[in-house]
Every structure is written in structure tokens, then in C-alpha cells.
Amino acid sequence: MENVRYTAKRLAEIFGVTSKQIEGALGKRDGFVPDDLPVLRAKLRRPPEPFAPRVQLFLNFKGGTGKTSLSSSYAYRLAERGYRVLMIDLDSQGHATKCLGKEGGSFTQTLQDVIIRRRPLDEVTVPTGMPNLSLVPANLSMSTIDLALMPLAGREFRLRNALQGVQGKYDFVVLDAPPSFGLLNLNALMAASDLVIPVLADFLSYDGLRLLFETIQGLEQDLSHQLENIFIVVNAYNQTFKIAREALGALREHYADYLLDSVVRQCTKFAQASSEGCPIFGYDPDSKGATDIEAVQNEILGRIRAACAEAGAAGA
Template identity: 25%
Template sequence: MGKIIAIANQKGGVGKTTTSVNLAASLGALEKKVLLIDADPQANASSGLGIDVDTVSLGSYQVIEHSATAKDAIIASNAPNVDVMPAHIDLVAIEIELVDKEEREYMLKNAIIDLKSEYDYILIDCAPSLGLLTLNALTTSDSVIIPIQCEYFALEGLGKLLNTIKSVQKIHNETLDIEGLLLTMFDSRLRLSNQVVEEVQKHFSDMVFDTIIQRNVRLGEAPSYGESIINYDVSSKGAVNYLSLAKELIKKNEL
């Protein structure tokens, strides 16, 4: 039975999509069968794995509104063992369309429940908001990874997200767990980066992944070629970091 993990933080620019794409590719490289669901209207996770978003006719939008089955909306990516349910700009409208629907927080869950047995990991790349799309992702997931960038406002908004997760646990998904806080964009030369790491580890000790994602030029270049860092430059620091994260995740879930 696979595990569904949302990658969420309402702050933009913290490394959610970078993590979704490269963790998926790293798990695939370690021979796990992975589905990446793109639940962000910007569709960067889809294009980051080589999918031409303009040609997408079926994706997460149609699946959430139940006009297509999950299986119909899945495409093989250019990363070994990784499939994608792509997003499209249409997804912007879903928040408005779901407002009057009954059970609106469960639309994604009901649509993909049968896929759990077909994948080892299903990752959901969330939009940078705490709207209905992210709520659907949290209601569907077994756990959530929260990327936190090692920069000045790192912890701003984290309390709000943790409160949202608590209320989802209370109302919609009592088994939702926090898989871990992931420190991203770390630059060892900067005192501020080191301070953020210390602060996060001090406050959230056991919840923080041992792996820290370092700031890496190759990691920033890879999406413009429609490739994960594993395909683009497997010897880079970014690839080493994400493979380490994938191994840590597998080990944690196989205990």
C-alpha cells in the first residue's frame, strides 16, 4: 500500500516544487514507483518533469471535479519510475467551482483512493496558499512535508500552517501526520542560514529531517531543461541532497 505525502507551505519560494520534482525523481532512481500529483495552477512540477503543459487535456483539474478518472489523467514522465498527474492553469477556477459542492474537501481523496495500491509513494505538490486545493491535498494525504527556506522570514507563517494541519486532523483527516520539516536553500557561508537551522532544530527537534537541501546553481538550472536534478546532473550537490532525503524517507517508512 502506497503512502500519500503532501508537500505544503503557504509561503511561495520555499522550494516546494523543487522538492516535489526532485524527491519524486530520487525515489524513482531508488526503484520506488512514484506518482507526482501537480495541485498547483502554475504547473511547474509538470513542466519540471518534461511535460508540455500547453498540450495537457486531462489533469488534476478534471480529476478533482470528477470529469475524468485519475488513471486517465496520468502521464509517464522523463524520470524513471515516476508518473505525473499534470496541472493546467484551469486549476485556478477549482476553488470557486468547489465552494458549493458537498464534501468539497474530499474531492481529490475520493478520486485517487484506488491508486494507493499501485504506487509506493504519491507526492502532491501544493499551491502556495491555504485554500481549498491545499485543503483537499491535506485531507487526502497520510502525511505532509513542510519545506522551510533558511532565510530571514523562514518561520513566518509556519504557525498558521501547523494550525491548519491541526484543524484538518480534527475535522477531515485524523490520521494526518507531519512527515517532517525540510530545511532548504541552505548556504553554509551565511550566518543567517546557520541561525535558522539552529532555531528550527531547537524548536522542532524530532520533526526536522536530517537532510538539509543546500543552495545549488544546478538545482536552479534543471527546471528550464524540463528535467529533475537526477537527470540533469546526478553528481551535483542538489542531486546528492535529494537522494539523501529520499533514502531518509524510505528508511523512516520501512521501520
């Protein structure tokens, strides 16, 4: 992400001011970089809207749904908004790590050291090229983490307990999980307040959704953990395909309470951005992929605010 550059126009859009105000605040007309964002936020007095801390898990037991591109770009956009964000890569393939411009193999410590060896999260957290966005990287050393967890006491709560050590330090913790069910993903579900499920608009997605919802029901019954919010987001949607339109209609019929109105359209810029080690907002903020994730994020945050307000009114 070292190559990310901003135009005055893009910064003006982020902060809701004019390009001249951006140039005046920073004393330059071009060459804007991510490090300019917190400076601008302070000078323009544009703090992020207050938000109760969240742990948001991106998970689908079915692979190939584009989950990592969504989660890494989602986390990056939160940081652009001024929130303090921690991205945790749970996948031994380290795709989220790569999407944020880091090579997983270059790190000697990962989440494995936190979960198994009880290292503090701060010890394995690294900065990214975006201020306010930190990363717990992943690499192939994590491939045995499920086996290592099996004999441990309180194995389902290791991640949740680790996150308590950074409580108050981050506004959002974003978890990118591998497409499988195991003890590490069980840890992620037990730690999460919100679950985001990326799906494709095809009927094979129903198998993954069914298994995931069965798992969630088991957590509620056996471990007394209830997720506060569940969001299903359709990714890589192409409305020109009849099967995609039919699948979307079926999702709206059977999962109406969870399905977001916003969809993420098919966009080749995601693959290009990932190959450059950059989230879509840093690679091409004007692309339809960036526009759609912005809409998804706005809808998720809006629904959470509404749910919190409703709960507060009910408890008054």
C-alpha cells in the same frame, strides 16, 4: 526528460554492482537511457525494498522555498529506485509539470477534471520519460478549482476519494501543492499520509510554519484527520551566512521533532535542471543538490520505516 542519459558508473551506483556487470547485462558500453533501468532491475534481480504505499505532500504556505524542484526530483529518484510513482501537480502554474519535461498548456485534462467532473485519475495521467514515473499535469485551467469546489458536497475529500481508484497501482503518490491555503490544498492535506515542508533558513519561514501547523491542528480537531508523519526540510542552505546558521539553530530548537537532520544546500544546478525540464538526478546526479536530496529521501524513508516498526511492536 528525453535527453537523460546514464553512464555505466551511475547505473552501477544505483544498483550496487560494478560497471562491467551493467555493460554485460545490457550488452553495451554506453548510450544508457531511463528505459534501461527496469530491464537492468529484472536482469540483476534488484527489486526495490518493499514499502507500504504512501501519499506524500510537499507544501508550504510561504512561496519561494524551492518546493517544486525538491518534490519533482524526489519523485524521480523514487522511480529510479524501482518504485511505482505518481506525481500530481496541484499548482495551476504547472511548475512540477515543467520540471518533468512536459508543457502544461498542451494538456486538455488536469486534476480539475478529476476533482470537479469526477473523471478517473487514469484518464488524466500521462507517462514521463522515466519508467514507473507517471504525472497528472497542471495548467492555468486549474486556477478556478477552489471556487468550483465551494458548493460541492464532500468537497474536502474529493482527492482522497479519487486516489482510491488507483489504490494498489502506485507505491508512492507525490503531491506538489501551490503556496497558498484553499480547498484544493485542504484536499491534499486530507489525502496525505506524510507532509514534507520545505523551508528556507530565514526567520520569515516561521510565519508559514506557524500557519501550517495551526491548519494541521484544525484538521485533527474538525475533520478527524491526522497525518502520520511530518518532515521539515531546510532548502537552499548556505552555511556561510550567519542569519542562515541562526535560523537553522532556531528551527532545531522549536521544531526538533519534525526537522530533518539532512539539509539541501544552495545549488545553482536546480535552476538549470528546471530550465531543461529535467529533475536534478537526470541533469547532474553528481551535484551537491542531488546528493542532498538523496540524503533527505533516505532519512524520510528511514524515519517512516522506524515509525511503522515501532507501531507494529506496540500493537503486538
